[in-house]
Structure formats: C-alpha cells, structure tokens
Amino acid sequence: MSKPLPTRQAKATRKDQVILDAAREVFLADPKAPITAVAQRAGVGISALYRRYASKEDLLRTLCHEGLRRFLAEAEAAASEPDGWEAFTGFLRRIVDADVHSLTVHLAGTFTPTPQMHDDMARTEPLVRKLFARAKSSGRLRHDAVVDDITLVLEGCAAVRVPDSVRTKQLRRRYLAILLSGLSAGAVELPGPAPKSHELNWRWTSGQAE
Template sequence: MAKTTDSPARPALSGRKAQAARNDGIILAAAREVFLADAGAPIAAVADRAGVGISALYRRYPSKEALLRTLCEDGLRRYNAEGDAALEESDGWKALVGFLERVVDADVHSLAVHLAGTFTPDESLLPEVVHSGEVNDELVRRAHATGRLRPEVNSLDLGLILDACAAITVPDPARTAQLRRRTLAILVAGLAADDVELPGPAPVAGEFAWRWERRAET
C-alpha cells in the first residue's frame, strides 16, 4: 500500500468568501432538485428553492445555460470521485459492482439523463468527460481480468445500466432508491460471465452523443 502523508491544512476562507461558498452550495443543491424534477424549469425556480434573490443568483450564474453547465460538471466530478475510490479496491469485480451501487445510490447519473440536450457543452467539461471514460475503461478492464465479467461487455455498457436505473422513479424517494437498487442487482447478475450470449453488439463510442445536441425550445 502506498504511503500517505498528511495534507497541509487549507487556510480558512474569509467571512465573505465562506458565505459565498455556502450560497453556491445551496444554489447548486437547489438547482439539482429543480432540474431533476423538470429540466425546463425557469432559473427563478432555483432562486426560490435556494431562498436567494434572483439578482444574487445571476451574479454567480449569468444564465441558465451557465448554471446547467456547472451542475453537469459537478455531477461529473462526483461520478469520477466514486470511480477513483473504486479503483482503490483490489478485487476488480467488487470494484465495478461497488462503483455502480454508489453511483446509483448518489443518483449522480440522473443528472446526465435529465440535462442532456438542455444546454450546449463546452470544452470546460472535457477534462471530466475524458476522466470518466478512463475510469470506466479501467474498472471494466480489471473486472474482465477477474474472469467474472462477461467478455463481450464493454465500458459503454455501464451507461446503459445507469440509464436504466435512473429511469426508475416513483413519488416516494425512499422507494425509488429501493427499486433502483433492486434493478441494479438484476442487471449486475446479467453482467456475470455465463454461457448465454448477449443479443446485439455492445455500444460503440459516440453512439449516444446525439442526446447532448441542444434541443430546440418549444
């Protein structure tokens, strides 16, 4: 195991900066709730949910587009953090399954499903997008090395699994979480290597990029 060293303590933020950081966290949390429920909601709904004035929100995010982009980037960071943590697990199969469970529990992938096509991605998202692809590839590679993952499964299949889980929703959040975990368990069982061949070819790179094309507003 690699040696770890204590990180130097970060300097405390000034009162004004600390308040700004707290406000930003409140705004992003509110935006996540609002846009998960309705990606077409106005930015004023976020201000109402966050309990901040619309002018204060616009000072931080000059447009709904900027807020959506930041929200998506935050979701990617959370996804990648779970992936990086999973790569610390020595067992490749457990790493992959644990990663999927944590992403589903955190409801991270729902952001991608709901926000796709609602804004125009730019190059600021590229580092996180690239890293997520690298994490997925490595998790699948290690799972294959254990012999427990179907040989025909590739890293893009993870998106299909997470899409399926994110699509499940009922009015009760706790029940939604239960049903998503149940669905994931069924899908994970299907990932295990056996003699039954999967129908159709695996997803290919770029096959789902179309959903990030900006949709015309009606």
C-alpha cells in the same frame, strides 16, 4: 464554549450549494423550468442567483459539471480497490446512489459543455475502461459485455424514480443488483449488437438552455 461564527466565504459556499441542490430538484422535474423557479425553491432573490450564474445555461452547466466531477472522483477511488469485480460493482453502486446519471438523462443537450468539461470527460474514459478490464480479468464479468453497456446500465437505474426519495434509492439499488446479475459470467447470451460510443455521446454535442 461557543462555536466561531461562519466566515463570509463559508456562508457563500453554503448558499451556492443550496442553489445547486434547488436547481437539481427543479430541472430534474422539468428541464424547461425558468431560472426563477430555482430562486424560489432555494429561498434566494433572483439577483443573488444571477450574481453567481449569468444565465440558466450557466447554472445547468455548473450542475452537470458537478455530477461529472463526482463520477470522476468515484472512478479514481475505485482504482485503489484490489479486487477487480468489487472495484467495478462498488463503483456502480456509488454512482447509482449519487444519482449522477439523472443529470445526463434529463439535461444533456440543454447547454454547451466547456473545454474543462470535455477534459474531465476524457479523463473518465480510461479509468472506466480499466475498471471494466479488471472486472473481466476477474472472470466474474460476462465475456460478451462491452464497456459502453455501463452507461446504459447507469441510465436505466436513473430512470427508476418514485415520489419518495428514500424508496427511489432502495429501488435503484434493487434494479442495479438485477442488472449486475445479468452482467455476471454464465448468464444467458445477450441479444443484438452491443452499444457503440457514438450512439451514446450525441446528446452532448449541441443544444442550448431555453
């Protein structure tokens, strides 16, 4: 029996994802790349791209909001894990595998976030703080770690990149394991003051796509 033909909506959804996947590849390699490079990578005409995204900034904003939604979904899913340490470390592993923070490192400041993005960011904060608190309560997270350390741990893993995507994933998992070892109770005392939220959020306050 033959499969039913995909609906027009299904085709449009698939094309949208092809464009976003292409945009991710193009802009992570070069945030200043023109939007025409995305159309070429996606194999679509520039008019088809502009029908979906009015500007490069609109495309960047959509791309980063997708990453934010993935982060939020993983944080919500981790809340159901009964073991506090496993919830915390499993969440970090999934976020590293999803490569969410490459978008933060490369694209923050290139567009103006929408109110919905600010709302979603606000929803993530209490979830992550709760995950962190549960990990601390388990006794397995070092006493001098702070919740803002998580952002820099994830950005550090996102900075690990080699031409081979499979090898990149393997190396990121390796270095997350090293960093988690450093976050475990009993590790050597951390030097210097802990990061503050205002030191990490400045990138999202301004900037426009070129």
